[in-house]
Amino acid sequence: MANTNVVPKYTQLFINNEFVDAVSGKKFPTVNPATGKVIAEIAEGDKADVDLAVAAAKKAFHRNSEWRKLSPTQRSELMLKLCSLMERDKLILASLETQDNGKPLSNSIFAVAAAIDALKYYAGWTDKFTGNTIPAEPYVAQTRKEPIGVVGQIIPWNYPINMLAWKWAPALCVGCTIVMKPAEQTPLTALHAAALAKEAGFPAGVINVITGYGPTAGAAISEHHDIQKVAFTGSGEIGRIIMQAAAKSNLKRVTLELGGKSPLVIFEDVDVDQAVSIAHNAVFPNAGQTCCAGTRTYVHEKIYDEFVKKSVALAKARKLGNPFDATVEQGPQIDEEMMNKVLGYVDIGVKQGANLACGGKRFGNEGYFIEPTIFTEVTENMRIAQEEIFGPVMSVLKFSSLEEVIDRANDVEYGLAAGVLTNDINKATKFANI
Numbered sequence: 001m002a003n004t005n006v007v008p009k010y011t012q013l014f015i016n017n018e019f020v021d022a023v024s025g026k027k028f029p030t031v032n033p034a035t036g037k038v039i040a041e042i043a044e045g046d047k048a049d050v051d052l053a054v055a056a057a058k059k060a061f062h063r064n065s066e067w068r069k070l071s072p073t074q075r076s077e078l079m080l081k082l083c084s085l086m087e088r089d090k091l092i093l094a095s096l097e098t099q100d101n102g103k104p105l106s107n108s109i110f111a112v113a114a115a116i117d118a119l120k121y122y123a124g125w126t127d128k129f130t131g132n133t134i135p136a137e138p139y140v141a142q143t144r145k146e147p148i149g150v151v152g153q154i155i156p157w158n159y160p161i162n163m164l165a166w167k168w169a170p171a172l173c174v175g176c177t178i179v180m181k182p183a184e185q186t187p188l189t190a191l192h193a194a195a196l197a198k199e200a201g202f203p204a205g206v207i208n209v210i211t212g213y214g215p216t217a218g219a220a221i222s223e224h225h226d227i228q229k230v231a232f233t234g235s236g237e238i239g240r241i242i243m244q245a246a247a248k249s250n251l252k253r254v255t256l257e258l259g260g261k262s263p264l265v266i267f268e269d270v271d272v273d274q275a276v277s278i279a280h281n282a283v284f285p286n287a288g289q290t291c292c293a294g295t296r297t298y299v300h301e302k303i304y305d306e307f308v309k310k311s312v313a314l315a316k317a318r319k320l321g322n323p324f325d326a327t328v329e330q331g332p333q334i335d336e337e338m339m340n341k342v343l344g345y346v347d348i349g350v351k352q353g354a355n356l357a358c359g360g361k362r363f364g365n366e367g368y369f370i371e372p373t374i375f376t377e378v379t380e381n382m383r384i385a386q387e388e389i390f391g392p393v394m395s396v397l398k399f400s401s402l403e404e405v406i407d408r409a410n411d412v413e414y415g416l417a418a419g420v421l422t423n424d425i426n427k428a429t430k431f432a433n434i
């Protein structure tokens, strides 16, 4: 079992394979959301540090650099070596993740394993990128895929080590170099992973990690003229800012993975107990802080009452508390601000006429926990049915026909994910295709 008291070894910026203080000398606290206590003081990078990191990453990408001269197989070997070191340190990484993010330790152990799997997957792709030969008579045209250069990566706090792996792995696979900014709330696993990358043998400058705040360090990345691409996961609001910054600077490429308000539609032919369990697990894991959570639970009128009764019982039985306790299923929200934002949505739901079937309150008085919450009698005109709450809140809506629920499920600004539960393959296919 992981040592619950792992003390973070790395708290500085990681630039050019060295841990260094921020140019400004500033630091910021990273807080354990289960206790509200400071875990460590972390270097607060800003534009000056991003400039240094980008210069290192640019140098590492130079055509004559050690990194560029590696064959695809050698890049793969480095990635696999990093995987072995993450495997060696998996309990350290998991402990740091749980301290920083608050998710139960078993979830963090699973998350580290999933991050390693993602890196391994991309390690297998390094030598499989081919171009095309295009008949363009009397000529023959050829395309060739090349690494784009220095990539900026800005990630959120909900799955820190996974977000890191999902962004590092494809970039390293094709031979790019990286300047990453982790979320201010969860810098610890990124810094530990950076140390492992150095130990694995990645050349200096290939991976750089700038801890700090979005409007300073994050903005410096998205505005930078020597960054060729920025990959971002987080809110739609910041996604828009990043796209604008990319357009105003050097028209760098942008990929955005943003929020959601995903429907889970449950038809009357299902096993209700199974549906209750699936719907519960579509919302409550990670304290509801998942972009693709199925938070709009559409239930057919014939099973609605039974579904609600059983869902409320399951939600009430969910165990909250110290995420290092192996019996705990749900940790805290990421910080006080998010806790208050979620509680604010509970108030809005009540004021707009939804029925608060269970939960809705802060749990305990230490840390930032919220009771698993279920609203019933929800309708699409309510804000809790339209806006991403990012907390342990399920909204249950009643429906009576396939045609009706397709329109209602699509009646939202977001379009990230959707789920359907039925034993009728025709219904499932029709729903999925529209």
Ligand SMILES: NC(=O)C1=CN([C@@H]2O[C@H](COP(=O)(O)OP(=O)(O)OC[C@H]3O[C@@H](n4cnc5c(N)ncnc54)[C@H](OP(=O)(O)O)[C@@H]3O)[C@@H](O)[C@H]2O)C=CC1
Pocket (backbone or CB within 6 Å): 154, 155, 156, 157, 158, 181, 182, 183, 184, 185, 212, 213, 214, 215, 216, 217, 218, 219, 222, 233, 234, 235, 236, 238, 239, 241, 242, 257, 258, 259, 260, 290, 291, 388, 389, 390
């Ligand atoms: N799709 C997803 O997986 C996620 C969605 N969200 C949604 O976003 C909401 C708010 O969460 P929040 O943490 O504030 O998410 P943000 O979108 O603000 O943060 C995500 C990342 O972007 C950085 N950032 C913030 N401002 C800028 C900027 N101006 N330029 C560049 N980077 C910036 C953040 O830095 P910093 O750490 O300093 O804030 C963080 O690293 C949540 O309630 C949820 O609805 C949140 C997290 C993940």
Ligand SMILES: CCCCCC/C=C/C(=O)O
Pocket (backbone or CB within 6 Å): 110, 111, 114, 158, 159, 162, 233, 257, 289, 290, 291, 292
């Ligand atoms: C440990 C793997 C968890 C996968 C969760 C996917 C969610 C992504 C997101 O919220 O952006």
